[in-house]
Amino acid sequence: MNPIAALVILAAMPAGGQYAPSEPVLMELRLGRLASQTVPAYRSGDAVLLPIMPFFSLAELRAERSPDGVIRAVLQPGNRRLIIDPAGTLEIDGEIRRLLPGEFLAEDGELFLNCTLLAAMIGVRFELSWADLEITIADPEKLPIGRRQRRAQAAAARLQPGQVGYVDGRLEERPSTIDGLITDYSFLVPTRPGPKDGAYSFTLGLAALKGDFVASIQNEGPLDNGHARVDASWTGVWQDQRWLAQLRLGDGYATGPRTRSVRGVTVSNAPFRRPAILGQLPFVETLGPGWELEAYRGGRLIAFDSVNALGQFTLDVPIQYGENPVDFIAYGPFGEVRQFNRTYRVSAEVIPAGRFEYAVSAGACRGVAPCDATGNVDLRVGITPRITAYAGYDGFWRDTLSDLSHPYLGLVAGITNSFVAEAELAGGAIARGQVRYEPSNRLLLSLEATRYARDVEAPILTIPGRRGQFTFYGIARPFTGALGNRLVLDASVDRILTATEGQTTARLGGSYQSGQLRLMPTLRWEASGPSGPSSSRLGWGMNAILLPVSPLRGWAGQITTRAGIDFEGAFEARSANLFLSRPLSRWIRMELGGSWFRGQRAGMMALFAADLPQARVHSTIERAPDGSLAARQFIQGSVLYDRAGHVVLNAGPSAHQGGVSGKVFLDRNQNGRFDPDEQLLRDVEVMVGLFSQRTNANGEFRIWPLAAYDPVIAAVDTATLASPLWLPTYGGIELMPTPNRFTPLNIPVLPGAVIEGTVRRITDTDTVAVAGADVILRHLASGRSRRIRTFSDGSFYAMSIRPGEWTAEVDPEVLARLGRRSGPVGFTVGADEAGTSISGLELRIR
Secondary structure (H helix, E strand, C coil): CCHHHHHHHHHCCCCCCCCCCEEEEEEEEEECCCEEEEEEEEEECCEEEEEHHHHHHHHCCEEEECCCCCEEEEECCCCEEEEEECCCEEEECCEEEECCECCEEEECCEEEEEHHHHHHHHCCCEEEECCCCEEEECCHHHCHHHHHHHHHHHHHHHCCCCCCCCCCEECCCCCCCEEEEEEEEEEEEECCCCHHHCEEEEEEEEEECCEEEEEEEEECCCHHHCCEEEEEEEEEECCCCCCCCEEEEEEEECCCCCCCEEEEEEEECCCCCCCCEEEEEEEEEECCCCCEEEEEECCEEEEEEECCCCCEEEEEEEEECEEEEEEEEEECCCCCEEEEEEEEEECCCCCCCCCEEEEEEEEEECCCCCCCEEEEEEEEEECCCCEEEEEEEEEEECCCCCCEEEEEEEEEEECCCCEEEEEEEECCCEEEEEEEEEEECCEEEEEEEEEECCCCCCCCCCCCCEEEEEEEEEEECCCCHHHHHHEEEEEEEEEEEECCCEEEEEEEEEEEEECCEEEEEEEEEEEEECCCCCEEEEEEEEEEEECCCCCCCHHHHHCEEEEEEEEECCCEEEEEEEEEEEECCCCEEEEEEEEEECCCCCEEEEEEEEECCCEEEEEEEEECCCCCEEEEEEEEEEEEECCCCCEEEECCCCCCEEEEEEEEEECCCCCCCCCCCCCECCCCEEEECCEEEECCCCCEEEEEEEECCCCEEEEECHHHCCCCCCEECCCCEEECCCCCCEEECCEEEECCEEEEEEEEEECCCCEEECCCCEEEEEECCCCCEEEEECCCCCEEEEEEECCEEEEEEECHHHHHHHCCCCCCEEEEECCCCCCEEEEEEEEEEC
16 A cells, blocks of 8 residues: 555544444454464454554564664565654655554553554455454455465466366377378569569378378479479478387488588477477576565466575476566565566577487488488487486598598587587587576577688588688676667677688677667778778768657558668768568558669569458569669468368468367267367457367368467357357367377267355354365266355355366365364256256255
8 A cells, every 4th residue: 555545544444432442352363364373462342452463473474572662663565664763753755653542552562553554555355254353454465474375276277288278188190191282382473573583382181101202392493494493302291209210211400510411301309399398497596585586487377386495496497499588576574575587598409307319310412512312320328417428420422532531529518507518529520619698588698619621622511712710699687677668789790711801790789769760870890801801991880760650640650661871981871771661451562762882773662461351462663773663572371281171271380380170069968079069159259279279050160370399278269159058068178289290189068057055054053154165076977176255145156167077165174274174965967058057055064
């Protein structure tokens, strides 16, 4: 609560001496259902004065009492300072108020405060029962103890697998020998120099022999020369096999750290698609005793823990390939909150600890000259979660030139979460080392040095004539707060050594965002010479992006502007450009602009882009600096065929990808299969992985594209079901899409029920409703359970209860705390399409 508001509430207390005399009394102080304690208190009329220090201790509010009896506390959130003096004054953040009779009492070395004052200061609500000698905080979640309990419960729920409900279904299927059909196509038709300078490509994809078959053809050079490149390959994937995970026959890429096109065979036990989570690595920090910590990535909770007695924590955080920026929120024992960030970047070369992987490829060279055949053997082992070592051999066999042999070995080591080093040595090719320092998403420093082998005739793995290269790159957000989020600085230095000279390029850039405007200035320096910088050039430039300004109306409010200018020396302009872009509809946009280079006339361009779900069509008209006009038409798309006989158009490309298609239906007989007489459900949102789609009038959905061999969860958004009593049979269905086909999936929905009941405590003289008690509903056939809580009048209510036999019972933990007993009550839910209503359930606590 705002301190000023609290003081206003305090000032509203009676100012006269109308308070009743205080009487000592023992009260049961309850913080909801979180904690309770019997405390000595005082009664003043209908009000109660609570002991301050026991209350603060139970609520986990930070407080201390000085030798002279003054209590000093810190109220969270907001770090509000509270001082209560035995002389009868109360101070909140410097605002002082004298306490009146009936509000405050100092007795036997303890300070007592009116519960109305406590409620005003900390923003909670007390419920007082003199009959039961109980005073209860109805909303303890506002206290540090309540926030801590809520975080723990939320963390436990959010760390469960699956992002939609829970995963309780799995699709197991065996594809046919030949299934699915995909055709990708693209055309480029220019009017100048002429249609012969256009391009085309076609790709055919099938799910064949439980694998991925793809064949493609595309032109090479002008259309009138008749040259075309044809590629074809079949890939088999076995995700659960230890020694043979994938096999490819035909055209593809060689294995090893330096890929190239090859026509032949590839064998490997490396997973075709690695799991997103590589493993867990410890993040170490020192905070102080009593703290708790949550770790977030992309706004999603991934780990939580408490520090040890020394105030240190080692939090094992799930790590995935690529960048792992982790945001930490630390909660102190008295409601304090701290936030900080750490980053860990995982190279694609790293594999899990203790795992051994091999890859072998061999075949004819394609697109690598001069080369007839090539082969690779690559071996990798995960030494620790941070260290991976690899070794192998690259060979090239040539007809008129000497063959090339390149044995290699390398190491990727995460020395700490912030500091990563890589080293590689390839005989007859390169020696390379790299270090990277990235303590958080506010700073990244990378340094790489490479030495190239000399005297190699017509090298393939290295650039002819290059001797060495040195590269530095850094990015920083030097400020915190709002400015730190708007300003980013980056710098790079490249030094390249060839057989005749050295070239150095340095760049300093930045990005500043202010509202809809982003400015990106750059400063560059280039130098070259046989041994040192004998000649150099200095330049600078400015690029800007202005996003649509919503206060502007009409066309002006929907235009995105991109502009840039580049200078050599002080103010000698070298180039400039300006482009305006505006959407014409959800799928269509138009772009106009032009560019200018020194010594040439300005060129103009107009683009009309239609990025439709069914195809991608781009039409471009350009006026060249010589005044001539040219136009190009580019069309790209895919034709998909699913097992149900539907032909689906997609913008593509779609080869090597997968999808899911099926129906959502009301499963009246609860057999989990779609029967002809069962109702198909329209306008139901189906979520598969990161994609979603509503069913059409026939209850059908088709979602494309999905990554092949990457498990996803399919679920129904229950808010889109026609009846609030209906519920999906499965909270989440795990499936693995396979390439070039729609995986069939029909999703059953069950007609459910609504139930109502009460929880009552039976005494010798009365029957009392029990508020805030947890009731557990258990489905006998599946063993699934639901937990609901009674309202203030002891009633409970639940919707979407699936058909079958159920029991309802009071949570045994509640009974154990009360020292009471209660038995379960059974009830049956029928499968009525209109829904079932069950009322009158009564759970009795004796």
